[in-house]
C-alpha cells in the first residue's frame with residue numbers, strides 16, 4: 302500500500318519537471334464556488350454527523366468527492382482559518398508538511414487567535430501586561446518569551462532532574478488506583494480523572510516547584526479548589542470554542558462559558574502567582590552556587606528573568622494549561638491501546654520488568670519498545686487532530702505556486718490511518734517503528750509538532766508518560782471495561798467521548 306504513494310509521488314514529480322515552472326495557485330483542485338460570505342467553505346468541514354469534533358472525516362469525504370487518486374492538495378476559501386485572505390490549502394501528503402515548515406518563518410503562525418482567552422488574560426494586567434504567554438502570543442512577543450524559556454524547558458537534562466520526584470508522584474498514582482478501585486472487581490470507572498490528578502501534580506512540581514498533594518486521600522482545600530477550577534477552566538474553554546461567540550458583541554460575562562472560564566481563571570492565576578512568589582522568597586533564602594543542571598526549572602527561570610518579571614508566572618500557568626489535559630488523556634488512551642492488545646502490553650511489561658523498579662536516566666534510554674508503543678498510539682490518536690501553519694513566503698508544493706500568507710492545513714488524524722502511508726493502518730503494531738528501513742514519511746506522525754513552535758513541554762510529557770506507564774504496568778494488568786470500543790473527538794485536543802473504565806488487576810508476584 303505504502304508503495305502506491307511512492308508511485309504517485311514519482312508520477313507527479315515527473316509531470317512537474319516536464320512542465321514549465323509551477324502551475325498557478327488557482328489551478329489547485331477546489332470545491333465549486335467560494336462558499337458563504339465570511340465563512341467560505343467552513344460548513345463543508347463542520348457539517349454533521351462528523352461535525353467539528355471529527356472534522357477530518359468530512360475532509361476525507363471531500364477528498365474522495367473532489368480529488369482524483371493522484372491529487373494530494375485541496376484548495377478552500379476559509380476566512381475563519383485565514384482572516385487575511387481566506388486562502389487555505391489542505392495537504393494529503395505528509396512530505397509536503399516539510400516544505401511548509403521550511404517556509405513558516407521566524408515567527409510561525411499556528412492559526413487564528415483564541416480571542417475569548419486573550420480577552421480574559423487582558424483583564425489581569427498584574428500578570429499579563431508584559432506578555433500573554435506562549436500559547437496565545439504571536440510574532441515578536443511570542444519570540445521574545447519563547448527564546449527566554451526554551452532552553453530551560455526543552456533540554457533533556459531539565460526533565461531528567463525530575464526523574465526521582467516524578468517516580469514518587471507515579472507511585473502515589475498507583476496507590477490511589479489501589480485505594481479507589483472497586484473492592485471486588487478492581488475497576489475505576491473514570492480513570493482519566495485520576496490521570497489528571499497525576500498530570501496536575503507532576504507539572505506543578507516542575508512549574509511551581511511545589512508538591513501539591515493532588516493524589517493524597519485528603520487534599521488540601523486550597524489545592525482542591527485550584528484543581529477543580531482547572532477542570533472547569535478546561536470545560537469552559539471547549540464551550541467557548543463550540544458555542545455562538547456572544548462575548549464578542551454583548552457584555553462577555555453574559556456568556557455562561559466566558560463567565561465560568563473567567564471565574565476559574567481567577568482562582569488559577571491567584572494560586573499560581575502566590576506559589577511563584579513563595580518560590581522566589583525560598584530561592585532567595587537559600588541561594589547556592591549549584592550548576593544550572595542541578596537547579597529546578599523555576600529557579601533557573603527566575604534567575605534569568607529577574608525577580609520582578611511576571612514571565613515565570615506566565616510560563617507556569619502555560620505549563621498547567623497546556624500540560625495537564627494533553628498528558629492525562631494521552632495516558633488514558635495509550636492504556637486503552639495496551640489494554641485491547643494484551644500481547645503488546647505483555648511485551649512492554651517485559652521490557653519494563655527488565656529495568657527494575659527504580660528507573661535511572663540510563664533506563665529511560667533503554668525503553669525502545671515503550672517509545673515504539675507510544676508513537677504507534679499517537680499514529681492512531683494524535684493529541685492534535687490537525688496542524689496549521691501559514692507560509693510566510695512564496696513556495697511550491699506538488700508543482701503548484703503557493704503564495705505567501707496562505708494557510709496550510711493537514712490532518713494528523715488522517716495521515717495516521719491512511720492506507721497509502723501505513724500498512725494495516727487500523728492495527729496497533731508498535732513493531733513498525735522498530736524496523737530499520739521505514740516506508741513512511743517522518744512527517745506522517747509528529748505528535749509534538751515540529752520547528753521553532755513545537756511543543757515546549759515535550760521532554761516533561763514524555764517523562765511523565767514513561768514513568769507512569771512503567772509504574773502502572775509493573776503493578777497491574779490493565780483491562781478495558783467499557784461496553785464498546787473507545788470513541789473520541791476534538792475538544793481543543795482529541796479527548797474520549799466517554800469516561801474510561803479500566804480494570805487494574807494486581808500482578809501475581
Ligand code: HEM
Pocket residue numbers: 411435436447504619620621623624625627628631684685748749750751752753754755756757758759761762
Ligand atoms: C502528551 C503530551 C503532549 C502533547 C502530545 C503535546 C503536543 C503539543 C503540540 C502538537 C503542540 C503544537 C506544536 C506545533 O504547533 O508545532 C504543543 C504546543 C505547546 N505545548 Fe505541548 N503537548 C503535550 C504536553 C505538554 C506539556 C506537559 C507542556 C508543559 C510544559 C506543554 C506545553 C506546550 C506549550 C506551552 C505549547 C505552545 C508552544 C508555543 O507555541 O511556542 N505541552 N504541544
